[in-house]
Amino acid sequence: MKMSAAKAKMREKKMRNQPASVQYPESSTEYGGGADHPVTGGGQSNVRPFSKRQRTPPNRSGWVRGHQKDGGGYAREMPKFITAGAFARARAAEVSAMLKAVTKTTASSHVFQTLPKHMRRRAMSHNTKRLPRRLRDVANRMREKSLLASSKKKKEPAKSKSRKARRRHGNLLLEFNRRQRKNIWLETHIWHAKRFHMVKKWGYCLGVRPTYKCYRPCYRAMSSHCLLQDLSYYCCIELKGEEDKLLAALSQLTSKEGGPTFAAAMCLSGGRQGSVTVYRAGQYPSQPLGPVTYLWRPRTAELTHRQLWIWAHPTLKQDLLPELQSVCLCSEAVVTPVEPEVSCAEADPTVQVEAKSENIPDNKLKPGAKRKRSRKDASEPAEKKILGDGTRLPSTPVTWKSSSTGIVINDLTMEIVRYRLIGPQSHSVLAETLEAATVCDASMDLKSPSLWWPQHCKDQSNISLHQQQTGVFDLLKGICSTGELSPGTVLGLTVDDPRLTLPQKKVKAVPCVSQAQEADEEKRRELMMRGVPQQCCQSFLWDQSVRDNVTDNKLSEQELNRTRSELLVPGSRLSPTPPQGRVPILLVHQPGKQVGNELNSWGAGWDLLLPKGWGMAFWIPLVYRGVRVAGLHMSLKHSQNKAAPHFPHDYPDCPAGARFQEEQEAEFLDKFRRRPPAKRTNYIKHGCLAPFRCPWQQLAEEWELLTTEGGAEGKGYGQTESTTKTDVIEEVTSQQNIAATNPSSCFNVLRNRKSLRLLSAWCRPTASRGKRQRPGAAVPPLTPSAVTSFNAAHRMSLLWVRLTLLSKGNPEAHAMVCVPTAEDLKLFSKNKAGSGPQEPPHKDHFKSRIKRKKKGSKKAASSLFSSDDRASDPITPKDPQSSSDLILGLWPDPLPSVTSHCSRVTLGWITQGDFSLSVGCGEALGFVSVAGLLNTLLNQPVEHRGKLLLRNPTSLHYRFVKLNIDV
Amino acid sequence: MEIYGAPHYFTAGVQAAHRKMTEPRSPGMSSVPQVIPTHTEPSSQAVEMDPVEYTLRKRLPRKLPKRRNDVYVNMKTDFRAQLARCQKLLEGGGHREICVHGLGLAINRAINIALQLQASSQGALQLAANTSTVELIDDLEPEDPDEAGEPMTRTRNNSAIHIKVFYPDPQ
Known part of the structure; x- marks a missing residue:
């Protein structure tokens, strides 16, 4: 042993x-x-x-x-x-x-340990006089020795300083900087960390959900007031260059079939934010990367170059950035900024020396500022709070340019703070929080020549632009709901520091009830119809130098509080506005639910874009206006209620989505394994092949084979469904290996708008209402020939669907979407409220094998066991894998045919499902195979078209669902 | 209960929230009394004849501040639930009067609710109806292959009814 x-x-x-x-x-x-x-x-x-x-x-x-075995x-x-x-x-x-x-004493023993227990006394090692005299000498010697040793040791654990020392500002910052070396903190991190469950995800520390219970309050906030999220972890990539070259490069990444691209006229002018799904260059139907939103800077007279911001999820960025570099031919990394503009970091020190004698508050600020700066110069980033991306090495390039096309790519990750406000009241919150900047007069100008706002105020055109923007913003205050605006509207603005108008107590922002003047009413109508005028979309936030200037010159919280304490009336607004307190921002309208016919514009809101460093300065005032704050969990629910796919959860064909699926599977499996075996769900018995993931590839392949087989056999598939099905499926199982070797590539998700529209029309029951729906555009009827041609055009594709439960039931993730048989539908039409059919329980053939394996391991005869076990095994000997990774209740890896495993044919799986508070019944979102769906629709009677079955992985009960394809 | 979930209470009338329109003046639009082709860009005045396809997206109707005794009727919530809500306001809520609003298809239902309230009160309640016109805004998103089309908006009008249901003063 x-x-x-x-x-x-x-x-x-x-x-x-x-x-x-x-x-x-x-x-x-x-x-x-x-x-x-x-x-x-x-x-x-x-x-x-x-x-x-x-x-x-x-x-x-x-x-x-003890007794030894080998004697x-x-x-x-x-x-x-x-x-x-x-x-x-x-x-x-x-x-x-x-x-x-x-x-001889052994090493570990103290002197008093030689004494019997009844003679020991408390604190003997401390006070040797408590020992019997005969042992005192030895004890004294030992004590001296240990004292010597401890004094030597004392030098090194100096790291545990006193709490006071640790909490000192500089030390605290150092500690914070150390802790965010691996995962970046957002600017609101500390606020969140006190209130949220945090996770380290995608290289950031993000809040998942608040520690207090607030699922329903958050939903209510979304649908009737305002919900706030910090989305600063989204990555911004800036592209600069000539418009046609940019468009030519970017057109390789997108396709017009999937909706408007980067070149869409309404977005190109800069008046709207657009969104698009990006593919690998020139690979359109296959190899998507993921969804991005983009924003063009409006054309200006003096700038010939266009500027484009692409906002992407952090997991998408690692795929997107190389792709952008390759299509723009941008390979040269530039370490220093390309723009020859004077960066304010260089300009500042000299300026501050000049301004030193002028006013006292500035003077007070300076020593600290100078010290920081000098330290930075000495390449010691100590005490400096990290703003922006802290994990990046200073030498890592963030800018790439191309000599041939002249395009410059700039990685603006963490340079711009992005807050999302969701809900109909979100702009009354904004209207209450933000206040358009007051214009500087000439006297202020002289005092602080380094600040950007006074300089901009010199220019008359800037002032008139600012007044126009202010006018639009004031008009917006009169609008009650966010959904009334044209979707994707952009408004640039310069605002005062919102900390100046912080209310004493938390208040709930309500829309201001003002009887609008006739002229205002007319203006408002104009705004609603035409949207924000072109020039008002301009913002100085686009300007790198202005951004840096604003970030560097932010008034510190301490300074602000000092001025506050000097106020004559406590709690009143600080005035005049200190010269540093003007911030350029961008407001971007987020359209709510746009697809489908129900709940139009649900979850519309505004995105607030700020220069970095100003995050907390805007966050607290927003929170003080009674918004609710939510984390990642709620953003998932938000997109679920909007029936929109959420990245990366619902993009299984994108690399980021595939990675996410793997992580999720590992996580679920881990959780499953942590339960005691007797308490685990036996998914084999439930007939659930893959409870923790969705084998999309296999599904697409099997349906591909099924349809080709079905085509060869003719139209017999429909009538004698059950018999042919089994035949075909047997063939499928036999041909699976062939299909696997076939290089017919990966599955993809159907994003072609026209095809989606066609499918959407097909899956509606074309009953009485059918005539009213589409008088102009005639939909080709659902015929076998139409289906075959459609299938040929979209091979191996999946379809994003929304399923609404017709009776009770709460769908879960990875639930199966199945085809009802004719008898099921008959029963359903008889009894609408009745529960659906049941799946007969399956048999777990692996259980005995696991048991035998356990016994076998005790006997330590594993080599013999596996061979004769397999010979005697009754089920298909399809899994020649080692029996070591058999888990009780889970099907081992090479899955049998996923479509035909249960009594109802499987079409697809659910990726998100929950009880939907907005609809009032269970609602599920997921993918189904296009080929399978068309086959099903073709065979279903017209009045039942689009009715499917849904079964949770932990249940044997099928529920009827209604299929919706929203375009 | 979301009462003024505005789209529900009129989309039921015009089923598809978005449709492709090859000819904007198709019979499907006959329910819209006046189609005002305003506010397109001045250059594209002949947009009516444009072969470009548009996706129609309806915006929410203008929302007005809501008092406690305002009831906005929609076509999605169950009729009995809406009626019960009104009754609760009048009896338990202590309001002397409530206002029942209905837009488009929901006008019918608003009238129904008001009449039911009156009938169940044995003549204690009185009604006063007002009608109005609400201006609605549609967004037309172009779907052309060369993506040069500007998005358009147009307004159309829809009728609305506002019924005051009240206990008359004793004198």
């Missing part, structure tokens, strides 16, 4: 001062006289036992506790005779060794 390493170590430590061996070989007594020096074992008689000892592992050689200790046969002299000598050696061992 092996001893664990730690045990061996401990024993070795204990035995350090002990004599080497006290064992006297018993077998030496066999030969009486031969043994002269038994302890050393020199005699002939000892040769055998000693050599035997040496073969055993070295840790054996001392004493070993180390006891000799089998008793000696016939003993020689007295040798025997006595051997015993004497033993005794002396034992005495030696007893007298």
Whole structure:
């Protein structure tokens, strides 16, 4: 038997001062006289036992506790005779060794440990006088020794400073900077960390959900007031260059079939935010990367170059950025900024020296600022709060340019703060929080020549633009609901520091009820019809130098509080506005639910874009206006209620989505394994092949085969569904290997708008209402020929669908979408409220194998077992994998046919499902195979078209659902 | 209960919330009394004849501040629930009067609710109806292959009814 390493170590430590061996070989007594020096074992008689000892592992050689299996200790046969002299000598050696061992103290023991327990006293090691006198000397010596040792040690644990020292601002910042080396903190991190469950995801520390219970309040906030989220982790990539070159490069990434692209006229002008799905260059139907939103800077007179911001999810960025570099031919990394504009970091120190004597508050600020700056110069980033991306090395390039096309790509990750406000009242919150910047007069100008706002105020055109923007913003205040605006509207604005108008108490922002003047009413109408005028979309936030200037010159919280304390009336607004307090922002309208006919514009809101460093300055005032704050969990629910796919959860064909699926599977599996085996769901018995993931590829392949087979057999598939199905499926199982080797590539998700529209029309029941729906555009009827041509055009594709439960039931993730049989539909039309059909319980053939394996491992005959077990196994011997990764209740890896595993044919799976508070019944979102769906629709009677079955992985109960394809 | 979930209470009348329109003046639009082709860009005045396809997206109707005794009727919530809500306001809520609003298809239902209230009160309640016209805004998103089309908006009008249901003063 092996001893664990730690045990061996401990024993070795204990035995350090002990004599080497006290064992006297018993077998030496066999030969009486031969043994002269038994302890050393020199005699002939000892040769055998000693050599035997040496073969055993070295840790054996001392004493070993307990009875040993291989019979180390006891000799089998008793000696016939003993020689007295040798025997006595051997015993004497033993005794002396034992005495030696007893007298010598082992290392770990203190002096008082030599005392019997009843003689021990409290604090003996501290006060030696409590020991009996005979032990005091030794104890004193020991104590001195230990004191010496501890004094030596004392030098190094100096790291645990006092709390006061640790909480000192500089030290705290250092600590914070250290902690965000791996995962970046957003600017609101500390606020969130006090209130949210945080996770480290995608290289950021993000809040998932608040620690307090607020699921329904958050939903209510979304649908009737305002919900706030920090989306600063979204990555912004900036592209600069000539418009046609940019468009030519970007057109490779998108396709017009999937909706408007980067070149869409309404977005190109800069008046709207657009969204598009990006593909690998020139690969349109296959290899998508993911969805992005983009924003063009409005054309200006002086700039010939266009500027484009592409906002992408952090997991998408790692795929997107190389792709953008390759299509724009941007390979040269530029370390310093390309723009020859004066960056304010260089300009600042000189300016501040000039301004030193002028006003006191500035003067007070300066020493600190200077010290920081000088430290930074000395390449010591100590004490400096990280703004922006802290994980990036300073040498990592963020800018790439191309000499051939002149396009410059700029990675603006963490440079711009993005907050999302969701809900109909979100712009009354904004209207209450933000206040258009006051215009500077000339006197202020002189005082602070480094600040951007006074300089901009010199220019009359800037002032008139600002007034126009202010006018639009004031008009917006009169609008009650966010959904009334044209979707995607952009408004640039310059606002005062919102901390100046912070209310004393948290208030709930309500729309201002003002009887609008006739002229205002007219203007408002104009705004609603035409949207925000072109020039008002301009913002100085686009300007890197302005952004840096604003970030650098932010008034510190401390300074602000000091000015506040000097106010004559406590709690009143700070005025005049300090010259630093103007911030350029962008407001971007987020359209709510746009697809489908129900709940139009649900979840519309505004995005607030800010320069970095100003995050908290805007966050607290927003929170003080009574918004609710939510995390990642709620953004998932938001898109679920909007019936929109959420990235990366619902993009299984994108690399980021595939990665996410793997992570999710590992996580679920881990959770499943942590349960005791008897308490786990047996998914095999539930007929659920893959409860933790969705094998999309296999599904698409199987349906591909099924349809081609069905086509070859003719239209017989429909009528005798059950019989042909089994035939075909058998063929599928046999041909699976062929399909796998076939290079017909990966599945993809159908995003072609025209095809989606056609499908959407097909899956509606074309009953009485049908005539009213589409008088103009005639939909080609659903015929077998139309289906075949559609299938040929979109091979191996999946379709994003929304399923509404017709009766009760709560769908879960990875639930199966199945085809109802004719009998099911008949039963359903008889009894609408009745529950759906049941799946007969499956048999777990793997259970016995696992049991046998367990027994087998005890017998330690694993090699024999696996071969004869497989021969006797009753089920299809399709899994020749090692039985070691069999988990009770989970199907082992090469899955059998996923479509035909259960009594109803599987069409697809659910990726998100929950009880929808907005609809009032269970609602599920997921993908189905296009080929499978068309086949089903073709065979369903017209009045039941689009009715499917849904079954949760942990249940045997099928529920009827209604299929919707929203375009 | 979302009462003024505005789209529900008129989309039931015009089923598809979005449709492709090859000819904007198709019979499907006959329910819209006046189609005002205003506010397109001045250059594209002949937009009516444009072969470009548009997706129609309806915006929410203008929302006005809501008092406690305002009831906006929609076509999605169950009729009995809406009626019960009104009754609760009048009896338990302590309001002397409530206002029942209906837009488009929901006008019928608003009238029904008001009449039911009156009937169940044995003549204690009185009604006063007002009608009005609500201006609605549609967004037309172009779907052309060369993506040069500007998005358009147009307004159309829809009728609305506002019924005051009240206990008359004793004198």
